[in-house]
Structure formats: C-alpha cells, structure tokens
Amino acid sequence: MDGDNNRLANAIAEKNYEPVEEALATLPSSLNRVLLSSSSLDDRILSRTVLGKLQDLVERQGFKLGVSYFVRDQQSWLNSVYAHRVRRFREAPDFEQYCDYIMHDSDSWNIAYPSKFRVLSRFPAIATLLLPLSKQVAISDPFLALVEALDLDTPAGEQGWLAGRSSKQNIQPGARGIWMSALCRRLMVETGFDPEVLKRKGKVIRDLAIERGWDGEKFDGFDQPLQDRVSAFYASSNEAFAQEHWGVSWNSLFPVRPAAQRVYAGPQTEAERKEMRRLMVRVLRELRFPWLLRRRFFALYDAAI
Numbered sequence: 001m002d003g004d005n006n007r008l009a010n011a012i013a014e015k016n017y018e019p020v021e022e023a024l025a026t027l028p029s030s031l032n033r034v035l036l037s038s039s040s041l042d043d044r045i046l047s048r049t050v051l052g053k054l055q056d057l058v059e060r061q062g063f064k065l066g067v068s069y070f071v072r073d074q075q076s077w078l079n080s081v082y083a084h085r086v087r088r089f090r091e092a093p094d095f096e097q098y099c100d101y102i103m104h105d106s107d108s109w110n111i112a113y114p115s116k117f118r119v120l121s122r123f124p125a126i127a128t129l130l131l132p133l134s135k136q137v138a139i140s141d142p143f144l145a146l147v148e149a150l151d152l153d154t155p156a157g158e159q160g161w162l163a164g165r166s167s168k169q170n171i172q173p174g175a176r177g178i179w180m181s182a183l184c185r186r187l188m189v190e191t192g193f194d195p196e197v198l199k200r201k202g203k204v205i206r207d208l209a210i211e212r213g214w215d216g217e218k219f220d221g222f223d224q225p226l227q228d229r230v231s232a233f234y235a236s237s238n239e240a241f242a243q244e245h246w247g248v249s250w251n252s253l254f255p256v257r258p259a260a261q262r263v264y265a266g267p268q269t270e271a272e273r274k275e276m277r278r279l280m281v282r283v284l285r286e287l288r289f290p291w292l293l294r295r296r297f298f299a300l301y302d303a304a305i
Helices: 007-013 018-025 039-045 048-060 074-087 095-104 118-122 142-149 174-190 204-212 224-246 270-287 291-304
Strands: 066-071 127-132
Touching (some): 007 018, 039 048, 048 118, 074 174, 074 224, 127 142, 204 270
Parallel strands (some): 066 127
16 A cells, blocks of 8 residues: 555554545455555554554454564574664664664564564454565565465466566665765764764665675674574574464574674775775765865774775
C-alpha cells in the first residue's frame, strides 16, 4: 500500500492511525489481501497498545490483521544497522561499542528474538509469520517465501511472478563509504556545525560509493573475538526461538562462519590520500556545507589523515 515516502508506515510509527484507516476504506472490495511493508515499523508495532489499535482498525474495514517478520542473524543485523546509521550521519560510537550498547542497554533495540516477539503471543487472532532470512531454506527470496507461507497461488501463465526491479536506494556504501561518512560527520561537528540540518546527507556518499564501486566491498565490523562474543550472547535465546518456531536448530539456518572483517582504515599511499581528499571536496560541495567552514574542515581533515 505504501509509496516510497512511507507515509502510512510513518503515520503508524507516530501513532496516527487515521491515514491508514482512510486508505483501507478506499480500497476496492475485490482485494482480499493488503500488504503494508516497512522496516520503520519493526519494533514500533510490537506493543499491546499498537497491535490492539491496528487489530480494531483493520477489522472495522473488513480485514483481519496479520504480522510477518523476516528474522536475520544478529551479526548481519548489527552490520547493516550500524552501516546505515553511519551513512545517514547519525551519531555512532565505534562498531564494538555499538554492539555492546545493543546487547546490554535496555533502551536499545531488542534483537533477542524470544523477548522481542513475546507480545504477539497475547494476540492469538493475529496471524503471525516469523520467517528466517536464510540461504539454507528451500525458498530464500523473501517475497516468494512470504507468498509460499501465505499459500498464495502463482499467477497463471508462463511468467509467474514478475521480477522486481533491483534498487540501490538502501544499499550499504561499502567500507570506504562508511569511513568517509563517519569522518565527514565527525569533522563537521568539530567545526561547530550541526550535520542534522543538511539535506541529502545519507545520499551523497552513497551515490559516490555506487559510482566508484565501493558498495561491492561491504563493511563488516566483526573481528573473530567480537563475533564470538556476540554469538555467545544470543546463542541460547536463538536456539530456543528456532526450535519453537521452525523446529530446527538455529545453526542449521544460520551456520557459524569465521569472521571476515572489512574495515577501511583510511588512505595508505600519497596517491590515495590525494584521491580521497579530492572526493571529500566533492562531497562537501554536493552537501552544500558552508563555505566559511570549509578551510577549518580541511585543516582538521589533513591533521586526521
């Protein structure tokens, strides 16, 4: 139902349910299933209050509420969320500190799945699908896995489902892009500038990364000791969750693999230093960073590099 602006998902996140009800009320009566999909809803709907309101809302419009999630291993989630946080110029500690924050701070995201999804057990009338985002299952494509779980028929004809158009809109900018984003934000703050006021701050370095092919070398913050520590922290809850919902061991769906850390430490040669500095000049220009602060910014940049 939602467009690229996530209008309906954002309304739910802000506890404003009227736009969703209005959208459902205007749908043709021939529609039997309606999907509203957005990662921004993740933990925002996992409360008794929100689920209760959504359940009442859809039932008033003649629907029943279903909730589906694709569950990924914590290492994949941590890498992804951290990279996108840095890409969007959000304040972030180093990667190991971020992992510790997620694991131990009660105000952080909950990615211990038995407790994360516990509230759904209070709503037996809500059809719940918790599907593994894993390469080890028969159907690894998320859309096709959801279609199969809902027992929907494949469209008639030779083509079946039409292939979706691939997009790099939400792509990780690679290890170099993460380094550049983190450094750029830090130096802006050191000049006394608030990067929150910038438009397109999550887009400029991402587009540069795609242009330069950096997105092919994805950031991975895990060295072996950190990966072992995170795996051990979630091991018992993961196993309990997998056995309860899928009837198999967690490791059969998410096999243990050695760490493959990929972190860019900055330019190492004179030619690379010149190239990265030239690209940073371009980034500031496209971000429209204030002219009066650019000399101060690059004094800090040169000192850091």
